[in-house]
Amino acid sequence: MAEPVRGRLLGLGVGPGDPELITLKSLRLLRGAPVVAYYASKESRGNAFATVESELRAEQILEPLIYPITGKRPPPPYDYELVMRDFYDASAARLAAHLDAGRDVAVLCEGDPFFYGSFMYLHDRLAERYASEVVPGVCSVLASASVLRTPLVYRDQCLLVVAGTLPEEALERQLAGVEAAAIMKLGSNFAKVRRVIARLGLMERARYVERATMDEECIRPLAEVDPASVPYFSMILIPGARWGEQ
Template sequence: MSAGTVYGVGLGPGAQDLLSVRADRLVRNARHVAFFRKAGRAGQARQIVNGMLAADAIEFPMEYPVTTEIPLTDPRYNEMLSAFYADCTAHVRGLAENGEDVVVLCEGDPFFYGSFMHLYTRLKPHVPVQVVPAITGMSGAWTATGAPITWGDDILTVLMGTLDEHTLLRGIEQADALVVMKIGRNIEKVRRALQQAGKYEDAYLIEFATMPGETVQKLADAEGKVTPYFSIIVVHGQGRRP
């Protein structure tokens, strides 16, 4: 029996009509569909494809054992996630080795800070794996502001809000154009770093880009606001133009 293929399918920033033709075809015809989610939640990737799955599709939700309950620096964090990804890989690999194709739903692009990468590196030596690229969430966010993110020779810097404040500040100071992801509970740290770098007044906060409930506002106008997981901060470049 020939092995099935595991497809890491990028779903883009959140709107179904921003899926690629290839992603749409794979999702609608999938017999086995896997997706990541937080325990007790529907899962954003799964919600994006509501109404698209075949009636007889077999779903495999992969529930993170930990998200923000313990610090990233706690040794248990990597231990728990490593065991989790190993278990998920074993299930998906077993399906593929039995000749079944599996579609793994991925928010944004599978190779851009996505959980699928942890399956990909474990699966690639054993079964066929294909990745379907997609529009990233940050592209949806800066497009929502109605202004180009980069001009001319601008250097675009992407930072994680989970970084320590000193590293954030250094990255922000060196950036021409800036994207900060994984905001959430890190918002005040990001604010301070932007203020110290002199870029706070130029920063925009975008929530739920391309999804229902999308909002775009200057970060300075969102003082005291609790940001959701799906929020991104951008500072537009002002580089060379004719």
């Protein structure tokens, strides 16, 4: 008997927020997919969903993957890593049921799927068992440089990408002597990151943006940002020195 045809796992980068920044390829695969999965919180369907909502068809099956926890983690004995592993296992199993039934599953990915994206945990669990395709997206680092109107790296300059979730000493070690940097995952880590930037004498060069390319986009001088107001979807860029001015 012929093997049943199984569905494909599609990781679709939908860009940083502006719906016009999705690629033609992502849009084509999204429109053709019978199942659309997306990460969401208990309160919100998330940025990736909002970016493509107007493109979805009524017949498409929606699979919201609701994070068990967002924001501040409860103290031990709460085992965050275990909770998240179980969540990704259960999410992968839900998508596998569609794939086994022959339905392609499009997973919406904010920015690019393979750049700090939660899609990677599904890919890790499913891509060896099912055919998959990953469509790159405009990542938030480049979207941020574009809205800040700042070239990011010239010629042979190096770009460091770090997460603001790193401990303060590790951040300081990484950023010391940096030519250009993108510091992601700010939110409640903002005050710590700004302290490090100030200690390293980088305040003049550092640029802050929140929700780049989204309707609520906001650019502020780093020194004036109220740490209590900083959303998760924000970034600090330290652009490389303008070529010829180093």
